[in-house]
Amino acid sequence: MSLNTHAIRAIYRFEMARTFRTLGESIASPVLTTSLYFIVFGAAIGSRMGDIDGVSYGAFIIPGLVMLSLLSESISNASFGIYMPKWSGTIYELLSAPVSYVEVVLGYIGAAATKSLVLGLLILATARLFVPYEIEHPLWMLCFLVLTALSFSLFGFIIGLWADDFQKLQIIPLMVVTPLTFLGGAFYSIHMLPPFWQQVTLFNPVVYLISGMRWSFYGVSDVNVVVSAAMILAFLLACLAAVWWIFRTGWKLKA
Template structure:
């Protein structure tokens, strides 16, 4: 393990994040604040409580997950795509660093960025609603695991993509709809029985449900299933990343 190489890649990615702070940090926080205004005030005035929780507070975990998932994918995919686009990725591949060190550097930086965004959105939420986090350690655990797993997914997308349009393809057409249909703004128990069953095939349901449990002690699915789902997703992403570097897929062309 080469800590200096990991730290160099990590610092480079974090420096790029702070250079574009208005786009990387302020923009997602402002957009999430608009969600609080629209959903919390407009819709919340018509829905008093969901599962015994004020609707404005109920949507906070879903909003944080929405931002964290999309930002994790975006930061990681752009972070690895640019070296591939500019050709500097070959310097990494020819340098005395392993694929694991490259992944830790880039994915670690992307996860750190999305974690910071998630924490800032959480702090912002206190200005709009009253929150009482029942399981703060579990909340941080779910947040960190989500940042890491979706940063790994973004890393895979960044290597797979051939152009900037493909970078946005999976987040826009797959991830965002899954998040909106995964109980971000509602409990799946509010759905008819048939659609409740269909929702259980959406992996994002388990992530949001576990994260919401950490806040309010209530969830749509058992917390154990949530942890198992995110662990399985992370393992699959790690296996795909290992296969990419083993075969040189989209790296040695």
């Protein structure tokens, strides 16, 4: 089956145009927020802390801060992008058009992931202003960035379909994803925890994302990098399966 590239491009361009209309909220605000983290944790606190696994504290937290922004923005971009057609009722025009759900997903997820990747790269460039760092495995770093942006954009897409109002769009990002990121080793190594809590932390999926990203930067990680990559791929496949089921059954789409 050939893809309707015109439909994919139209959805993609529409979503990207929305970003350019709201550059302050989409790009400037997350970069400014992350810069404050670098100032407080990297410069003020980091200068008074020792190295962690041979890496200065300011540099050590860079992968965690990139992931914190990437996760929240991927979810936000994708969930808001698909929720707005539901809220306005234009989603029925989309569902009745000669466009397959694969093309719809590619358009929305492609735009959300692109915005998140641009933001992630901007944060890396901003980090250079505050903390010197090197990337030992740049290709792996890009792989982790792309896989994380795609998987959490899909997750955000599911949230946008599930949400019945604007408040629900924020429940999972604020009450689930952000706490898991802070407890997932964004600002510390899980090896610094007592043995019992080290084992408990391994049930936090965000640990594997941050650990894999940190390995791509400095060659150090809390868990094996192969395990980290496998966990991201498993989450991506689970989100793909969920989206396929939603469009197959019409759940939250045809009500």
